[in-house]
Amino acid sequence: MPYPAKLTPDLILSEAQTLLDNGGESALNMRPLAAALHVQPSSLYRHFPDRGALLQALEDAASTEFNRVLQTASAGKASRAALWAAAEAYLSYARAYPHRYGLLLSPHAPAPVQPGPAKDLWNTVLGLVSALSQTPDDTARTVALWAFLHGFVVLERSGQFGLSGPRGGFDTGLTALLDEMKRVAANRPE
Amino acid sequence: MPYPAKLTPDLILSEAQTLLDNGGESALNMRPLAAALHVQPSSLYRHFPDRGALLQALEDAASTEFNRVLQTASAGKASRAALWAAAEAYLSYARAYPHRYGLLLSPHAPAPVQPGPAKDLWNTVLGLVSALSQTPDDTARTVALWAFLHGFVVLERSGQFGLSGPRGGFDTGLTALLDEMKRVAANRPE
DNA sequence: GTCTATACTCTGATAGAC
DNA sequence: GTCTATCAGAGTATAGAC
Numbered sequence: 230m231p232y233p234a235k236l237t238p239d240l241i242l243s244e245a246q247t248l249l250d251n252g253g254e255s256a257l258n259m260r261p262l263a264a265a266l267h268v269q270p271s272s273l274y275r276h277f278p279d280r281g282a283l284l285q286a287l288e289d290a291a292s293t294e295f296n297r298v299l300q301t302a303s304a305g306k307a308s309r310a311a312l313w314a315a316a317e318a319y320l321s322y323a324r325a326y327p328h329r330y331g332l333l334l335s336p337h338a339p340a341p342v343q344p345g346p347a348k349d350l351w352n353t354v355l356g357l358v359s360a361l362s363q364t365p366d367d368t369a370r371t372v373a374l375w376a377f378l379h380g381f382v383v384l385e386r387s388g389q390f391g392l393s394g395p396r397g398g399f400d401t402g403l404t405a406l407l408d409e410m411k412r413v414a415a416n417r418p419e
Numbered sequence: 420m421p422y423p424a425k426l427t428p429d430l431i432l433s434e435a436q437t438l439l440d441n442g443g444e445s446a447l448n449m450r451p452l453a454a455a456l457h458v459q460p461s462s463l464y465r466h467f468p469d470r471g472a473l474l475q476a477l478e479d480a481a482s483t484e485f486n487r488v489l490q491t492a493s494a495g496k497a498s499r500a501a502l503w504a505a506a507e508a509y510l511s512y513a514r515a516y517p518h519r520y521g522l523l524l525s526p527h528a529p530a531p532v533q534p535g536p537a538k539d540l541w542n543t544v545l546g547l548v549s550a551l552s553q554t555p556d557d558t559a560r561t562v563a564l565w566a567f568l569h570g571f572v573v574l575e576r577s578g579q580f581g582l583s584g585p586r587g588g589f590d591t592g593l594t595a596l597l598d599e600m601k602r603v604a605a606n607r608p609e
Numbered sequence: 610g611t612c613t614a615t616a617c618t619c620t621g622a623t624a625g626a627c
Numbered sequence: 628g629t630c631t632a633t634c635a636g637a638g639t640a641t642a643g644a645c
Contacts (some may be wrong), residue, residue, distance in 0.1 A: 236610075259639065271641075272611050279640070334577055372571075372580055372588025373595065377563070380570025387524055389531060390562055398562025402596065405563065409595035426628075449621065461623075462629050470621065 236268060238276050244338075245283055253328045254284065254335070284332070293345030298322050299353050308361040309407055315357055316378060316403055323382040334379065338399040361407065363414035370410055377402050426458060428466050432480075435473055443518045444474065444525070474522070481519040482536030488512050489543050498551040499597055505547055506568060506593055513572040524569065551597065553604035560600055567592050 244265050248257045259280060263270040277283050302318035303311035323330040333347070351371075357372060359367040379403070385395050434455050438447045449470060453460040467473050491507035493501035513520040523537070531541035541561075548564060549557040571592070575585050 258637085259635090264458070269612060270639085271613085274640070275610055332553055334573070334579060353526055368580075369587035369591045372574070373567070373592025375579075376570035376574055376588065376592060377567040378570065379574055380566035380568065381562075383524070383573065384566055389524060389565075390558075395562055397559035398566065401559045401599075402563025402566060405595050405599035406592065409591075409598070448619085450619090459630060460621085461631085464622070465628055 236266065236272060236276060241266065241273060241276055241283070242286055245287060249287055249328050249332070250326065251328075253305040254332065257284070287329075288335075289346050289358075291326075291332050292350050295330070295333060296346065296353055296379055297383075299350070303357055305418045308357070309411060311409060312357045312361050312374075312410075313403065315354070316374070317372065319378050320382065320399065323386075327386060358410065361414060362410040363417050367410075370406075370413075374406050377406060426456065426462060426466060431456065431463060431466055431473070432476055436480075437476060439477055439518050439522070440516065441518075444522065447477075449475070477519075478522045478525075479536050481516075481522050482540050485512055485520070486524060486536065486540040486543055489540070493547055498547070499601060502547045502551050502564075502597060502600075503593065505544070506564070509568050510572065510589065513576075517576060520572065548600065551604060553607050554601040558599075560596075560603075564596055567596060 241262070244260055245257055248262055248265065257280075257406055259270045259273055262312070266273075278284075298318050299315045299322075303315040306314055323361075333350075354375060355366070355368065355371045358371045359365055362370050364370070381399055384390060435447055437451055438452055447470075449460045449463055449499065449598070453463055456463075467476075488508050489512075493505040496504055523540075531537040544565060545556070545558065546559045548561045549555055552560050554560070570577045571585075571589055574580060580588070
């Protein structure tokens with residue numbers, strides 16, 4: 230009484246996504262994945278050359294998805310509101326899908342210098358920041374904002390804050406960074 | 420012709436520190452550690468009950484060391500200069516000892532809510548921030564600054580920035596956060 | 610294209626001789 | 628207090644039957 234038992238890349242990826250979401254990268258192993266698909270581990274290798282290929286596929290999907298989330302959140306808003314909304318969406322996504330988010334900034338993740346989904350994601354934030362600061366290609370402020378957002382996500386997740394403080398820290402820090410961008414824009418046409 | 424061959428907790432910790440610094444937590448394993456000490460793996464268990472105890476000892480040492488570094492860097496400076504110096508020291512330490520730093524913010528690290536070395540570290544930064552913002556127990560701004568610093572460290576390390584931008588992002592972001600603290604202080608006696 | 614069976618390497622940890 | 632020997636488990640990946 231074999232189950233559907235027909236393996237396709239998409240079916241494998243779907244189950245792999247579930248394992249990733251539940252237990253993180255370290256829980257995405259070939260044996261449990263095969264078990265969840267009612268298949269022997271060796272069968273997976275007919276569809277993906279190795280575990281790394283599986284992770285890469287999930288990583289690309291997460292980059293694309295995350296990028297779309299940020300764009301949707303900021304679409305049609307004025308520059309400061311757009312960036313604020315994107316920042317909120319950033320936080321929400323990282324909370325909702327911590328392990329997908331973790332995949333995006335894993336050590337082996339390709340730097341966003343090379344074309345690809347990660348680069349697209351970078352460009353989305355770069356565009357929002359540059360619009361607010363009215364500074365073309367404002368990498369410095371993009372880096373600063375991204376560092377703040379990522380650091381907040383990581384610290385919050387690791388429980389390094391107590392129970393108080395985190396949310397206030399987010400609003401305070403974000404306000405400080407966005408206000409500075411706005412201030413620069415005001416002084417720019419000088 | 421056995422080597423010094425006498426095992427002490429400090430000797431073990433010293434070698435463990437080397438392994439950690441070279442390859443991170445995942446490189447700190449009992450077999451390589453024993454080999455480096457010219458000893459059999461089982462011998463280590465006479466001095467440490469398990470691997471976790473070893474990691475905990477290294478983590479406490481790193482917290483204490485890091486705290487001392489920040490205090491030394493900021494000692495005797497005016498509030499803004501003190502905080503800026505501490506931030507620079509934070510970055511330098513994380514760059515110089517990435518794996519010790521990584522231990523401090525590992526998922527299993529105790530939240531700085533409980534007394535201990537981690538709490539002391541938190542209090543150091545909290546004190547510097549509160550002095551500048553002239554806001555007692557200013558957890559929100561401490562969280563914001565810490566998030567920024569940690570995020571910057573992580574992103575820089577993972578190569579997520581290109582070759583340009585990082586350093587400018589650090590100065591820009593730090594300036595924005597510290598200026599806001601100073602501004603709040605100015606408006607406080609109101 | 611899935612199966613059985615297995616090779617290989619790594620991990621932490623323990624029992625008991627000396 | 629270090630040793631030999633071993634347990635028990637994890638992991639990725641491959642060969643070859645069907």
